[in-house]
Amino acid sequence: MQTSDRIIEAATWLIKKNGYRGVSTKAIATEAKVNESTIFRQFGSKQGILEAIIERHSDIPQFEKLLKEDATDNPEVDLLNVSQQYRLFFHKNADIILIGIRDKGMLPELDRVLADPPVKLHSLLVEYFERLQKKKVIAIQDERLAAMSFLSMCYGFQMSELIHRQYQSQLVTEEEFYKHSVSLFVKGILSHS
Amino acid sequence: MQTSDRIIEAATWLIKKNGYRGVSTKAIATEAKVNESTIFRQFGSKQGILEAIIERHSDIPQFEKLLKEDATDNPEVDLLNVSQQYRLFFHKNADIILIGIRDKGMLPELDRVLADPPVKLHSLLVEYFERLQKKKVIAIQDERLAAMSFLSMCYGFQMSELIHRQYQSQLVTEEEFYKHSVSLFVKGILSHS
DNA sequence: TAGATATGCAAGCGTGCACTTGCATGCATT
DNA sequence: AATGCATGCAAGTGCACGCTTGCATATCTA
Incomplete structure (x- = not known):
């Protein structure tokens, strides 16, 4: 699924730049070129995006x-x-x-x-x-x-x-x-x- | 003036804990045991508190x-x-x-x-x-x-x-x-x- | 004592936000 | 061709926030 990838990518970039609270779901949607409602259908909530970001990056060094x-x-x-x-x-x-x-x-x-x-x-x-x-x-x-x-x-x-x-x-x-x-x-x- | 001291102290503590955007002026007022309107009369805006915090702490090492x-x-x-x-x-x-x-x-x-x-x-x-x-x-x-x-x-x-x-x-x-x-x-x- | 100043209180204004919903549309699988 | 699924779109809901205002009260100073 390409849509959720774009959302995660956009969210990561924006949150890194402005902080979690400094980024609106609307801004993420715009950046990802996706409708805002799609975000909630995919991730349930704004926090859900954050969790997805972390999950995707979890990589502990050995x-x-x-x-x-x-x-x-x-x-x-x-x-x-x-x-x-x-x-x-x-x-x-x-x-x-x-x-x-x-x-x-x-x-x-x-x-x-x-x-x-x-x-x-x-x-x-x-x-x-x-x-x-x-x-x-x-x-x-x-x-x-x-x-x-x-x-x-x-x-x-x-x-x-x-x-x-x-x-x-x-x-x-x-x-x-x-x-x-x-x-x-x-x-x-x-x-x- | 004791009031503005309490406000700055409360704001510092809360912002350090939750981030600037994670703290409301109402919360600062409550923490400082001050009415919210007093904050705006003293500092003009929320950003004004932040500036006051920085000004108070400016201390560059030699x-x-x-x-x-x-x-x-x-x-x-x-x-x-x-x-x-x-x-x-x-x-x-x-x-x-x-x-x-x-x-x-x-x-x-x-x-x-x-x-x-x-x-x-x-x-x-x-x-x-x-x-x-x-x-x-x-x-x-x-x-x-x-x-x-x-x-x-x-x-x-x-x-x-x-x-x-x-x-x-x-x-x-x-x-x-x-x-x-x-x-x-x-x-x-x-x-x- | 009179006036100025600082603060409390309560109500409210406008805005942006997270989140929802109902419907239409395209796309793929069967 | 029919069905289901992901998405777009538009409108809207409720809430929290930053900030303002008008008035009452307390405290301090001249």
Whole structure:
């Protein structure tokens, strides 16, 4: 069905731009080149569109594999892989992340979907760092803090790209940022105080 | 005048929670224990309250001093100072930062106020790192990228505290995070390739 | 004490919004 | 050709919202 696709696409674009409450069903209909009543026949309510948007985008990243089975235990390699995956996650879900931030509290489920990946990744990183310390690959240190530093770095870069894209973004490209940041971070966790 | 204070306080709290469009003037009046008409007599319009909120909170941080006159050129010391200042900036402006993110595009002025500090701080850090490289305090490297890494780390930590406070926050305290992150970062920029 | 100022109260105005409904039309399957 | 289904169209409903107004009351100042 092509109609509901157009509606979802139009709604996503408009809500991302103006926020859920800043967009009327009439505006969505016009943007989708569809009659307003069609929206309600398809989705039941305005909230129904939002739910459809989220459902369509639900795509949780799998960091487990990268940090367990596939791990090389060379932190520079593994962390670069993680950062790439994280970056991909932000790109794929840019729309609902922005919507989730703007219209926080609108859909509790959405809040969770956005809050969980960082928490999950943090605990995986902690395990990973613990293992590398036991294997004496990296220096002894507080894994919780190291994981948080790395995570904040990635999260911060992606968020500032998402939120302030029109102002910044040209300062540094994603590739060079991660290449440099990972290697800098690895130097930090290698060296003994 | 105590009345307008109560109105601003109530509006800030409600808008932060539900977004500008998610709050009615009636709700603000009730929360402030004030008659709705009083709001319009004081601020003219709903938008007027928002402007008053921003005006009251305008407080731009001064990083120049920390990285120029007051700089010790010991990166661990200077960067810790910067991070403290950045952290303070987020605490003082938590309300309007959250509002600015939720209701982006509502007030162009607000967008600027929030986007400028990171950009400014980035260019100051670039200058700072250039100087330390010339003085051979730190290793030769791309200052743009180093500055971006540091900035993203701070920005990411503060943003995730602001946005996901109810889910995370207890993982790591601010003090230990910055102490650890700065020292880790400094190790990274000290060591040669 | 007299007047100005700030606020409360109640009623209301116009508008935009989410959502509904009844009917007509096109399109595809059988 | 007949049937069902998705959609368009137009009109409308009820409600919440931003905002106004006229009047009464309280508080403060000259």
